[in-house]
Amino acid sequence: MSKSLTIAKFGGTSVANYAAMQNCARIVVNNTATRIVVVSAAAGVTNHLVSLAHTPMTQEQIGEVCNAIVAIEMAIVDSLAEPAAVLPKLNDLLDEMRELAYHEEILHRDDLKDQLLSMGERMSSLLFSAVIAEQGQPAINFDVRKVLRTDSEFGEAVPQLEEISALSQRLLQPEIEHAIVVTQGFVGADEQGKTTTLGRGGSDFTAALLAEALHAEVCEIWTDVAGVYTTDPRIAEKAHPLPELSFEEAAEMATFGAKVLHPATMEPALRKNVKVFVGSSKAPEQGGTWIMRDCEHEPPYRAITRRKDQVMVTVKTPKMMYAQGFLQQVFGIIAKHRLSVDLVTTSEISVSFTLDNPANSVAQRLNKETIAELETICDVNVEHGFDLVTVVGNHMQTAKGVSSKIFAAVSQYNLRMICFGANPHNLSFLVNESDSADIVQHLHKALFE
Numbered sequence: 001m002s003k004s005l006t007i008a009k010f011g012g013t014s015v016a017n018y019a020a021m022q023n024c025a026r027i028v029v030n031n032t033a034t035r036i037v038v039v040s041a042a043a044g045v046t047n048h049l050v051s052l053a054h055t056p057m058t059q060e061q062i063g064e065v066c067n068a069i070v071a072i073e074m075a076i077v078d079s080l081a082e083p084a085a086v087l088p089k090l091n092d093l094l095d096e097m098r099e100l101a102y103h104e105e106i107l108h109r110d111d112l113k114d115q116l117l118s119m120g121e122r123m124s125s126l127l128f129s130a131v132i133a134e135q136g137q138p139a140i141n142f143d144v145r146k147v148l149r150t151d152s153e154f155g156e157a158v159p160q161l162e163e164i165s166a167l168s169q170r171l172l173q174p175e176i177e178h179a180i181v182v183t184q185g186f187v188g189a190d191e192q193g194k195t196t197t198l199g200r201g202g203s204d205f206t207a208a209l210l211a212e213a214l215h216a217e218v219c220e221i222w223t224d225v226a227g228v229y230t231t232d233p234r235i236a237e238k239a240h241p242l243p244e245l246s247f248e249e250a251a252e253m254a255t256f257g258a259k260v261l262h263p264a265t266m267e268p269a270l271r272k273n274v275k276v277f278v279g280s281s282k283a284p285e286q287g288g289t290w291i292m293r294d295c296e297h298e299p300p301y302r303a304i305t306r307r308k309d310q311v312m313v314t315v316k317t318p319k320m321m322y323a324q325g326f327l328q329q330v331f332g333i334i335a336k337h338r339l340s341v342d343l344v345t346t347s348e349i350s351v352s353f354t355l356d357n358p359a360n361s362v363a364q365r366l367n368k369e370t371i372a373e374l375e376t377i378c379d380v381n382v383e384h385g386f387d388l389v390t391v392v393g394n395h396m397q398t399a400k401g402v403s404s405k406i407f408a409a410v411s412q413y414n415l416r417m418i419c420f421g422a423n424p425h426n427l428s429f430l431v432n433e434s435d436s437a438d439i440v441q442h443l444h445k446a447l448f449e
């Protein structure tokens with residue numbers, strides 16, 4: 001275990017093609033502390049795999065989607081100086097992918113879906129290890145399933161921390177002594193060795209879990225933006241990168257929709273005090289954001305996030321006024337399906353709460369099951385078409401004038417639910433999806449420009 005170990009994670013756009021991979025390989029070889037590299041699938045590949053796994057398709061349609069993936073992978077191999085060194089292994093993986101796609105279409109098994117989803121990372125890690133080797137460093141492609149033990153919740157598998165730590169120290173640590181280890185983000189395996197996945201965007205989480213297991217000093221998240229910004233730069237053009245963030249602020253931002261980080265990434269970092277750096281693999285010289293335990297400044301507001309695809313569920317029982325334990329029953333059902341609720345409001349006869357409902361996700365299936373079970377005990381009304389906008393900061397409930405400034409900025413919009421005061425780090429609104437970009441822009445202007 002080395003105190004100076006750095007783990008570098010490269011996201012989908014950073015490994016989208018050969019030129020992008022070369023930028024990343026330079027970042028790796030320029031820092032001798034970087035011995036482990038975690039890669040995502042090349043941009044677009046996981047989306048194709050998700051459509052294979054979740055959309056009913058004819059044989060021809062399956063063939064077309066597979067061909068689109070083949071084109072992305074082959075363009076990278078063809079650019080390598082020695083394609084022949086990896087081509088047989090890549091062809092094996094492509095064959096495995098096609099076979100899984102046809103089988104899954106017939107069998108609809110969750111374990112096959114995850115095996116299929118893992119193929120993008122298995123291919124990109126093979127290719128990326130070849131790109132590092134081209135830059136003169138010994139590199140190996142390591143199968144993360146040997147160490148990233150999870151439970152068997154396919155699609156949203158939960159990492160088993162003690163096993164990951166023991167397995168990583170036994171099987172991964174010796175490898176980094178003699179080569180740069182390139183491994184897969186997002187992917188794991190259960191006790192039976194079946195392939196699992198950690199949920200969309202889960203490669204950041206993998207990097208943080210391995211950093212925790214091997215007591216790394218730094219976990220770098222290399223992406224397509226130069227750090228974590230005041231808000232998504234795709235929404236507000238004047239958004240700017242933040243030099244520093246606390247673990248808590250970063251965790252809130254990720255939970256409430258800052259796609260640049262997977263929501264669970266901060267947990268391992270916080271447990272082992274691993275510093276997290278977020279930067280652009282295209283422009284590493286621009287610097288980025290350091291996320292750490294103690295920041296120099298903890299301002300009342302630091303950033304704005306937006307999370308799309310929210311549903312608002314209102315449960316109502318005419319007997320609620322007298323029915324003690326109704327809330328407990330409702331939240332018992334939600335907990336049983338492992339859902340988390342972000343916003344809650346109550347009145348005498350009803351309770352409203354929000355559920356995250358992204359397309360093609362495990363959450364969507366669990367939401368349906370939860371709503372069906374709630375309908376057995378009360379009236380349930382489900383409304384779609386909302387986004388959640390959150391201002392993230394520190395000691396927000398006690399900082400004077402913060403909430404009035406925020407409410408003034410959104411005064412002309414219809415706010416369906418508001419959540420404030422339960423913790424010092426956020427103020428959230430549920431808003432119509434058609435308004436959310438405007439709301440973020442107005443808030444950004446009022447708070448940061």
Ligand SMILES: Nc1ncnc2c1ncn2[C@@H]1O[C@H](COP(=O)(O)OP(=O)(O)O)[C@@H](O)[C@H]1O
Nearest residue numbers: 011012013223224228229231232234258259260
């Ligand atoms: N607060 C934020 N700061 C920076 N990027 C953000 C933020 N909120 C959302 N994003 C979006 O996250 C994107 C990076 O995340 P993602 O596409 O998942 O990258 P990767 O493929 O590298 O994991 C950025 O291009 C940006 O549009």
Ligand SMILES: N[C@@H](CC(=O)OP(=O)(O)O)C(=O)O
Nearest residue numbers: 011012040046200201202203
């Ligand atoms: N490839 C997976 C995992 C991941 O983390 O990807 P990215 O780093 O590109 O967000 C996904 O698309 O969900």
